[in-house]
Amino acid sequence: xxxxxxxxxxxxxxxxxxxxxxxxxxxxxxxxxxxxxxxxxxxxxxxxxxxxxxxxxxxxxxxxxxxxxxxxxxxxxxxxxxxxxxxxxxxxxxxxxxxxxxxxxxxxxxxxxxxxxxxxxxxxxxxxxxxxxxxxxxxxxxxxxxxxxxxxxxxxxxxxxxxxxxxxxxxxxxxxxxxxxxxxxxxxxxxxxxxxxxxxxxxxxxxxxxxxxxxxxxxxxxxxxxxxxxxxxxxxxxxxxxxxxxxxxxxxxxxxxxxxxxxxxxxxxxxxxxxxxxxxxxxxxxxxxxxxxxxxxxxxxxxxxxxxxxxxxxxxxxxxxxxxxxxxxxxxxxxxxxxxxxxxxxxxxxxxxxxxxxxxxxxxxxxxxxxxxxxxxxxxxxxxxxxxxxxxxxxxxxxxxxxxxxxxxxxxxxxxxxxxxxxxxxxxxxxxxxxxxxxxxxxx
Ligand code: UD1
Numbered sequence: 001x002x003x004x005x006x007x008x009x010x011x012x013x014x015x016x017x018x019x020x021x022x023x024x025x026x027x028x029x030x031x032x033x034x035x036x037x038x039x040x041x042x043x044x045x046x047x048x049x050x051x052x053x054x055x056x057x058x059x060x061x062x063x064x065x066x067x068x069x070x071x072x073x074x075x076x077x078x079x080x081x082x083x084x085x086x087x088x089x090x091x092x093x094x095x096x097x098x099x100x101x102x103x104x105x106x107x108x109x110x111x112x113x114x115x116x117x118x119x120x121x122x123x124x125x126x127x128x129x130x131x132x133x134x135x136x137x138x139x140x141x142x143x144x145x146x147x148x149x150x151x152x153x154x155x156x157x158x159x160x161x162x163x164x165x166x167x168x169x170x171x172x173x174x175x176x177x178x179x180x181x182x183x184x185x186x187x188x189x190x191x192x193x194x195x196x197x198x199x200x201x202x203x204x205x206x207x208x209x210x211x212x213x214x215x216x217x218x219x220x221x222x223x224x225x226x227x228x229x230x231x232x233x234x235x236x237x238x239x240x241x242x243x244x245x246x247x248x249x250x251x252x253x254x255x256x257x258x259x260x261x262x263x264x265x266x267x268x269x270x271x272x273x274x275x276x277x278x279x280x281x282x283x284x285x286x287x288x289x290x291x292x293x294x295x296x297x298x299x300x301x302x303x304x305x306x307x308x309x310x311x312x313x314x315x316x317x318x319x320x321x322x323x324x325x326x327x328x329x330x331x332x333x334x335x336x337x338x339x340x341x342x343x344x345x346x347x348x349x350x351x352x353x354x355x356x357x358x359x360x361x362x363x364x365x366x367x368x369x370x371x372x373x374x375x376x377x378x379x380x381x382x383x384x385x386x387x388x389x390x391x392x393x394x395x396x397x398x399x400x401x402x403x404x405x406x407x408x409x410x411x412x413x414x415x416x417x418x419x420x421x422x423x424x425x426x427x428x429x430x431x432x433x434x435x436x437x438x439x440x441x442x443x444x
Contacts, residue, residue: 002418006406007438012252019045020233024198027170032073033100037228045426083110099174125168161189179222249408296324313401320348322361339398342391367411388412
């Protein structure tokens with residue numbers, strides 16, 4: 001078990017470089033299954049979810065090498081279409097393999113992805129779209145078996161999503177990219193997230209013919225072959241958001257480099273309203289927060305360009321220390337408030353009613369000290385003997401919310417199950433230490 005310990009209450013100052021986006025890299029990596037030559041991906045952070053995906057690709061027959069932050073993937077010969085239980089259960093992203101393997105091999109077998117900590121996460125939209133293009137899917141025991149014989153179509157195939165699922169959009173794009181020249185697929189109701197645009201940019205750079213990404217109608221004209229390329233994914237907009245929210249909570253002056261302000265319009269306007277000063281360049285965002293207690297706010301999560309569900313828990317941690325009452329309404333996942341009891345241990349005042357958290361801001365969150373040796377210096381000597389309040393991460397973003405709360409709280413907080421946080425952050429401890437936070441990591 002990994003733990004992170006934080007002695008909070010310090011303002012943070014400095015710079016952080018943002019890595020490539022995990023949620024872009026997962027589908028881009030599976031798309032590499034359709035490319036028989038070498039693909040070089042730059043700015044790839046060392047995240048447990050991405051390492052799992054690379055293991056899946058390697059087990060399917062890809063050669064995978066990492067040199068620094070560049071990963072080389074070569075899918076010259078794939079020797080199986082079967083994703084084993086062990087791989088698939090570790091990351092939900094394994095579902096993206098479906099579209100790519102169907103396009104490349106015409107068949108795929110994978111375990112049912114099942115639910116996860118944030119909700120049941122069904123795959124009905126993925127399967128409906130795949131069936132609409134002629135994929136035959138059936139369940140046997142706990143596995144999905146799918147096979148696909150691509151036929152020539154005289155007219156465009158019209159597909160439509162009832163809800164703009166990010167994963168289903170990415171899967172159907174991959175299933176239709178490689179095929180018979182002249183086949184056209186028009187996908188209505190597509191998700192518009194920047195990660196979808198990134199996947200399509202990557203595929204187009206490999207020779208695909210996809211237009212409309214970033215709008216709700218995407219057109220894929222199949223090509224018969226893709227070729228290798230070198231590609232740099234977009235910076236992670238969720239990690240950018242998490243760091244901005246952290247500074248809004250602790251106060252300070254921090255510049256995030258290698259980021260795209262355009263992807264954060266909703267978030268930046270919210271941060272300005274609660275009292276942060278934001279300045280941007282083409283690829284950087286500077287946040288200055290003078291006072292510790294931001295103004296209260298209301299948030300409703302929604303598909304892009306709406307407010308991202310992946311930032312609601314971090315905003316809830318911030319809401320816990322605002323002036324006045326805030327509300328957060330979660331409209332995408334049914335189980336995304338599991339971090340709330342942990343915030344309450346730090347003194348947050350939060351009630352949950354159905355999909356809404358109602359938060360009454362307090363002046364300061366505080367970790368009750370169980371030891372009186374917690375220091376206020378940069379390092380945390382005897383940190384393991386100085387647990388303060390112990391909280392537990394249950395999922396990636398909820399874990400980051402606990403880090404934010406602990407950074408702003410008085411006293412020492414120990415966050416258990418920090419593995420969840422490392423699914424999306426290469427080194428969150430190093431990042432916050434370089435801003436001056438008293439934070440250490442322990443592995444057991
Ligand atoms: C992706 C992101 C995740 C983010 C989410 C919403 C990746 C790897 N993950 O997840 O971080 O929180 O988008 O922005 O990119 N749904 C169905 N049936 C389906 C598919 C989805 O009912 O077949 C529902 C889900 O249960 C959920 C909602 O649609 O309630 C959104 O899911 P979706 O957009 O598919 O999210 P993911 O692609 O799983």
